[in-house]
Amino acid sequence: MSGIPYIDADTLTSLLSWRAAGDALEAALRAGLDPAASRPRSSVATSAGELLLMPAESADAVGVKLLSLAPANPFAGLPRIQGLYVLFDAATLTPRLLIEGSALTSLRTPAVSALAVRYLAAPDARVVAVFGTGPQALAHVRAVAAIRPITSVRVVSRRPSGADGLCAALQDQGLTARPGGVETVRDADIVLCATTSPVPVFDGDLLADHACVVAIGSHRPGVRELDERVFARAARVVAEDRDTALREAGDVVMAVAGGALVASDLIDLAEMLCAPAVPGISVFKSVGMGWQDLVVAEAARAAWLTGVPA
Template sequence: MEVLWLTEKEVRSLLTMDDAIAAVQKAFLDHGMGRTQMPSKSYLHLPDHNGDLRCMPAYLEGQDMAGVKIVNVHPGNPLIGLPTVMALLILHSPHTGEPLSIMGATYITSMRTGAAGAIAARYLARPDSHVIGMIGAGAQARTQLQGLSRHFQIDQVTVFDSFADRARAFAEDVLGFLKCDCIAVAGPEEACECDILVTTTPSRQPVVRNEWVRPGTHINAIGADAVGKQELESALLKRAKIVVDDIVQSVHSGEVNVPISEGILRPEEIHAQIGEVLAGKKPGRVSSEEITIFDSTGLGIQDVATGHAVYEKALQSGMGRRLELA
């Protein structure tokens, strides 16, 4: 028995944003059609180390793919030269249970999340959206913008980060892969003057106030992925059409978790899961004036589907190394 080992460098060389969007779109559609198994994330909270470890198993019955991702979130890691998020993905054969491949999944995590934001915006944002606001300028902000650029003609990007030098560095980086004006702004309110707003912070206090968001805005709320995290003021969610990636996971640990736990928002007020919108079971945007929010918590089906795309390309190209297990 052998397993194919793929390093982060090899994964990065194989995976494109177009690959990730195609894989995640199929995974969301399967989820919307009830063709997936995906237990909620299991968390190991590590308060003494300001972080956590998560286990994310998933089975896509329609595509016959199975696997599990183990991922951490340690916000202090950049201070010691490590990524905030690091991950490992194991793909298994649904037929025998044998492991097929083990691969670095830090890049997969970032790319599949950017792909999810792009897919959601395609269905929920105004088609003529051309100004993007970014709150948070870390690694995830980059892939969110890369994904959006596949579906929208982006003329301007405004970015705010609590570390001003990081916002300026991000603005310079954007010019390397996108032809547009990119401006680092002094406050989050300025970033909200946009057509599509993307929030990618680990905040536990709202960083976007209700009155800053104008009618017609779409928001990709990416940062809230654990109990107690919240980027958007609760009153803003009450104004908006909310679409989540997975209802159970979002109620537990997504952007909606705090307003629901406080009794401000009811789970029944969530409009749809994104897979239901893709499957035509629920409508996406229906007017140019409504505010739409995509609450992205990150799903194991996204990782397994994207990892399988990498695995298939590795087999075709002969990349990676075979390691004997038994």
């Protein structure tokens, strides 16, 4: 075990760009990867929080991500989410690679969202409203800015200090950003929701008629960031996998229960790649799935073995 290579956060970032990670995910879907075959995550409660186990398998590799979620950690100056990813050889189940788990999540989640945005958002989308100020909020703005000509970012947060901090981080990376209120969604081409809120973070009636909305904050059926009006107004709603969304995505579960969304109208991510563009509001709801970690981990290993960043 001591001889297994380990990819830390900085190394992972140097190996794979947002675009390369998204390209790997798209290639896997186009090659026939079936998200519906992905094994569901499992959760184990602990005294400090919970452990999440996310396994997946491909023709060449088996992988598993183990994450810990400790809600009280931020108050002690520690990350709320920590973890480790283990990549095994598919034939022998020999461990081949270890990857820092939170870094992998911070890469693959925005990469999946950016893949959806690539197909759902207007090519000239320039204004982003982002709800949340954590690592995923920062990573999502960066990933979207890699594929769209973003000129303005409005950060919405209940904590002014958090909004100021994210704005500073985005400005350091050359993006124009400033704090904003909920009403900023009126002018947003792309709305990113990356919060821990258990209730909707804005009124769906505020959305511009062309907005692309991405929600990634929860994988629990009783929690949602988007209200029913978002779904009632949407011309297209995309999820990684229809059945998984109907089981885990509270935004989708509650919209269906409230009559704002018909379950059969949900579009799988793979279907989106071949579907024609349609005008109107689009929604991508992500819960995160093990196949995404595996695809990105395999791409990272390939880049690491060749020494050529992707």
